[in-house]
Amino acid sequence: MTGTGSEDKTRTVQPRRGRADKATAIVQAACQVFGRDGYSRAGIDTIAAEAGVSTRTIYNHFPGGKEELFRSVMRWSSERVRDAQLAQLRRYLDPERPPHPANLERDLLALARAWVGLMTDFRDHFALVRHIYAEVGHIPAEVLDAWQETGPRAVGGEVTAAMAALDDHGLIDVHGDPAQATVHFMALISTEITQRSYWGLSPLPQEEADRLTAAGVRAFLRAYGSAA
Amino acid sequence: MTGTGSEDKTRTVQPRRGRADKATAIVQAACQVFGRDGYSRAGIDTIAAEAGVSTRTIYNHFPGGKEELFRSVMRWSSERVRDAQLAQLRRYLDPERPPHPANLERDLLALARAWVGLMTDFRDHFALVRHIYAEVGHIPAEVLDAWQETGPRAVGGEVTAAMAALDDHGLIDVHGDPAQATVHFMALISTEITQRSYWGLSPLPQEEADRLTAAGVRAFLRAYGSAA
DNA sequence: GGTAAAGTACAACGGACATTGCAAGTTATA
DNA sequence: TATAACTTGCAATGTCCGTTGTACTTTACC
Incomplete structure (x- = not known):
């Protein structure tokens, strides 16, 4: 039902799609337009224009029309961002290699900054999410x-x-609920930046964003740092 | 206690038609519909029906049409909620009468619960805000x-x-930035409830909400409790 | 170069909807 | 009761937009 329904038959006949990969261009443009205008306001014509594609081609690729396109955008965009987020997480806080205690704050801060950076890197996605x-x-x-x-x-x-890994190694104390600590961490590092930047409409200067992120990390460590 | 806010002109029971306080009914209904459907999706006819009013009457009261109505709803709803929030704040955390240290957590928790409670009392408003x-x-x-x-x-x-008043009395330590402490407090007490309840779509059981709120308050106090 | 798939241009249909004008009905007030 | 103010139902207008059919062109690949 939810699939595009065109990936089975192309296996033998067609190596790749037509000229450029129109489907990707469409989804990408749709992500921008849906993110900017929302589902109702977004127009198929606008998406087509932004993708450099004719309106008809959209319906050829997405027979389900606007709805199917929106669902595809949701899936495509969230997977993309998820991968980027997981990459940053593994880069700065690999559960396999917990940081040295002296580097905990530094690493958490690096992660937090990278995380916040993704919000501007994938502005369209987060607009869509809103x-x-x-x-x-x-x-x-x-x-x-x-x-x-x-x-x-x-x-x-x-x-x-x-x-949980940080807790296991005695670097922080999650007070029995690592999931809760996670939510609190995310909330502390991103809430104020999100609000102050008008949800990405007018981004904060880098140094101001850094300051707020750092404050969030410090608050988190006061709340969840191991008693030592 | 979600009052309708229209009992200033309390005569006797008004007849169903004619000169009731139509304007208020319209704005109230519009708040529901805009909150549920958003600006584009919301239909004037729907609002009129929900308000028990003819479409034409809406245009008589709001010559600017849908846009003016939306702006009026924004103003009306946000003032209403603001007053309710300030009332709760003064009730549980009056800057004039700081709590006894032994009651700090109790009072913060009461405030937090009241605050979260407003999110369900004014569900339409917060949907609109989203x-x-x-x-x-x-x-x-x-x-x-x-x-x-x-x-x-x-x-x-x-x-x-x-x-700031709590800080002045040595009850908490805002680390030089009371505004930041405020944002962190709000974020900690409401983020997880908001997420888990699908932004009000499927409200959490009372006890679960209480548990999350309490966890938020405790985290806040670990981060901002005075060292004493 | 030939063929088929993929893409495009264009026109048209149909529905949803904001908005307005009007004539008639209802209410409040003097 | 008279009158003005308010409300209503309804029809009509115009616009926007999702969607589809069709004929034509481009592209990919043999």
């Missing part, structure tokens, strides 16, 4: 669940694992 | 600023004052 939040009531529960599962929940689970 | 967040790019900057100023910023300022 629209999803606003329209939870208009998105089928199954679609919503699938998205949460492969996106936010997967990432949250990995971060939680990292927190 | 739509505003998602559509920052489509709302005139002046309207957005006026809203922030009389709503969130005003409340934030008062909470910040309360935090």
Whole structure:
């Protein structure tokens, strides 16, 4: 149902799609437009223009029309961002190689900055997510669940694992609930930046963002640092 | 205690038609519909039906049409919620009467619970706010600023004052930035509940919400409790 | 170069919806 | 009761936009 329905028959006949990979261009442009305008306001014509593609081609690739396109964008974008987030997580807080105690704050801060950086790197995605939040009531529960599962929940689970590892090594004290510590960490490092930047509309100067991130990390460490 | 806020003209029971306080009914219904469906999806006919009013009457009261109505709803709703929030703040954390140290956690927890409770009492408002967040790019900057100023910023300022007062009395240590402590407090007590309840779509059981709120307050006190 | 898939241009349909004008009905007030 | 103010139902207008059919062109690959 949710699949594009065109990946089975192309295996034998077609090595790759037509000219350039139009499908990718469409999804990418749709991510921008949906993120900027939201589902209702976004126009197929606008997406087509932004993708450098004719309107008809969109319907050829996505027979389900606007809805199917939106669902594809949700999946594509959230997987992309999830991978980027997991990459940063493993880079700065690999559960396999916990940091030296003296480097804990430094590493957490690096992770937090990278995390916040992704918010501007994937501005379109997070704009889209805000629209999803606003329209939870208009998105089928199954679609919503699938998205949460492969996106936010997967990432949250990995971060939680990292927190648990830090706890295991006595670097922090999660007070019995690493998942909760994770949510608190995310909230502390990103809430104020999100608010102050008008949800990405007018980004903060780098140094100001850094200052707020650092304050969040310090607050987290005061709340969850091991008693030592 | 979600009052309708229209009992100033309490005569006798008004007849179903004619000269009731239509304007209020319209704005109230519009708040529901805009909150549920968002600006684009919301239909004037739907609002009219929900308000028990003819479509034409809406245009009589709001000659600017949908846009003016939306702006009126923003103002009305945010002022209403602001007043409710300030009332709770003064009730549990009056800057004039700082709590006894032994009662600090109890009072903060009471405030936090009341605060979270407002999110369900004014579900429509917060749904509307999510739509505003998602559509920052489509709302005139002046309207957005006026809203922030009389709503969130005003409340934030008062909470910040309360935090500063707690700091002055040595009950907490804001580390030189009461505004930051305020944002962190709000983030800690509400982030997880918001996420887990799908942004109000499927509310959490009371005891679960209480548990998360309490965890947030405890984390806040670990981060900002005075060293004494 | 030939063929088929992929893409494009264009026109048209149909529905949803904001908005307005108007005539008639209802209410409040003097 | 008279009158002005308010409300309503309804029809109509215009616009925007998702979607589809069709004929034509481009591209990829043999």
